[in-house]
Amino acid sequence: xxxxxxxxxxxxxxxxxxxxxxxxxxxxxxxxxxxxxxxxxxxxxxxxxxxxxxxxxxxxxxxxxxxxxxxxxxxxxxxxxxxxxxxxxxxxxxxxxxxxxxxxxxxxxxxxxxxxxxxxxxxxxxxxxxxxxxxxxxxxxxxxxxxxxxxxxxxxxxxxxxxxxxxxxxxxx
Numbered sequence: 001x002x003x004x005x006x007x008x009x010x011x012x013x014x015x016x017x018x019x020x021x022x023x024x025x026x027x028x029x030x031x032x033x034x035x036x037x038x039x040x041x042x043x044x045x046x047x048x049x050x051x052x053x054x055x056x057x058x059x060x061x062x063x064x065x066x067x068x069x070x071x072x073x074x075x076x077x078x079x080x081x082x083x084x085x086x087x088x089x090x091x092x093x094x095x096x097x098x099x100x101x102x103x104x105x106x107x108x109x110x111x112x113x114x115x116x117x118x119x120x121x122x123x124x125x126x127x128x129x130x131x132x133x134x135x136x137x138x139x140x141x142x143x144x145x146x147x148x149x150x151x152x153x154x155x156x157x158x159x160x161x162x163x164x165x166x167x168x169x170x171x172x173x
Contacts, residue, residue, distance in 0.1 A: 002069055005076035005118040008048070008125045013062040013082070015052035020045040024125045031129035038097040048128075058090035058105070076118045082132075083111040086141045089157040099165050102157035103143050104150065110140040 004023050011019035026044040030051060033040040039050035055062060062084040070077045090103040112133040119127040138144045146154070 001071055001076050001120045004120050004123060004125060005078055005116070006066060008118060008128070009064050009078065009116055012048055012052045013055060013064050015056040017045065017049040020048045020052070024048050025121070028124070028126045028128070031127065034095050035092050037093055058086060058088045059084035060087045061085045074119050074121055076120055077115060079113070079115045081111055082114050083109065085109050089161060091161045099158065099161045102154060102161040104153035104157040106142045108141045110137045112136045112140070
């Protein structure tokens with residue numbers, strides 16, 4: 001079960017759709033997708049792959065290193081570090097599927113602790129949720145406290161993301 005959970009994490013951060021189709025159940029749900037693009041909010045490998053594409057658009061050099069794990073029944077918990085470099089606009093979505101804001105790339109590197117909880121049944125991930133250090137990541141990437149110049153760059157990035165969402169037929173506000 002640990003192998004399946006690890007492959008799922010690596011499939012998402014590596015933006016590997018084939019790997020996700022091998023380890024994610026067709027009806028699997030990612031409970032963290034509420035601030036992700038609408039395509040990531042569905043079920044199954046395609047939704048998990050949409051999360052991977054969303055991350056890949058904003059971050060290069062993404063790596064996950066598990067430091068500890070616990071298996072209890074059908075639940076696998078992995079705790080470790082996510083690291084990467086912020087090289088593209090990081091778009092945050094509202095629960096109703098509109099672009100809330102975008103963080104312009106800073107080129108900075110981050111490394112934060114996370115814990116991923118995955119329910120594995122019959123050799124496939126059926127559910128995922130996580131605890132992340134989003135504030136720590138924001139501070140390392142220079143999102144907070146923001147400079148006036150960075151706020152202007154983020155406003156431009158948000159406008160770009162909203163235009164792109166409208167062009168691709170997704171709701172934006």
